[in-house]
Amino acid sequence: MIRLRLFPQGLHEVKSFAAVCMFAVEHFPFQGRLRQIDHLLDSEVSSLVEQGKLSGAWESQAMLASKGRLAPEYVLFAGVGSLEDLTLTKLYRHSKDIFARMMRASAKNLSMQVSGFAQFPDDFAPVATEIMNGAIRGVIGNPWDVDILVCEPDDGKYDELIVLSEQIAFSSVKNRELSLEVLI
Incomplete structure (x- = not known):
């Protein structure tokens, strides 16, 4: 069973095994939620980027222990490439691949925030839908129950996220x- 659970809180406030933070090359220096999470991790992620050990390039990843500084036990920063080259299809595939990799690590409880890739206000729905669909497809077929925790502290986006999640959950066999x- 896959449980898609929606939370009206920030990613750093929701308990999970790992918080998945996808970011593009252009997202550094970090702003918004990524900056907040990096700050809570004592700028460890920024240091990795500055040292050239992490970038927003596809498959560039770093998993850091939160050491109690955030609700999730770990935070996975995963690059998805350049915004210029990022399409909805690629965002879906990247989300699917990242979550599938986490399943191979026996993770059963992963959190994420789907906002952050929308270039325009009208982009939220298609971007959120592709990221959630990718995450769901990435965990299908595992022998254990999996929780995908989707966090969104913005009230307006949270309401829209509920509608999108209902469409995802109830529209497909x-x-x-x-x-x-x-x-x-």
């Missing part, structure tokens, strides 16, 4: 093993 839980 493939999603029969998917449950949806919305926290208010």
Whole structure:
């Protein structure tokens, strides 16, 4: 069973095994939620980028222990390439691949935030849909139950996220093993 669970809080506030933070090359220096998470991690991620050990390039990844500084036990910073080359299809594939890799590491409880890649206000719905669909497809077929925790502290986006998640959960026969839980 896959549980898609929605939380109206920031990624750093929701308990999980690992928080997945996807970012593009252009997202450094970090702003918004990425900056906040990096700050809570004592700028460890920025240091890795500055040392050339991490970039926003596809497959560039770093998993850091939160050491109690955030609610998730670990934070995975995963590059998805350049915004210029990023399409909805690539975002879906990257999300699927990242979550599939985490399944091979026996992770059962992963959190993420789907906002941050929308270039324009109208981009939120298609971007969020592709990231969530990719994450779900990445965990399908595992022998254990998996929780995908989607965090969104913005009230307006959270309401839209609920509608999108309902469409994902209830529109496809493939999603029969998917449950949806919305926290208010």
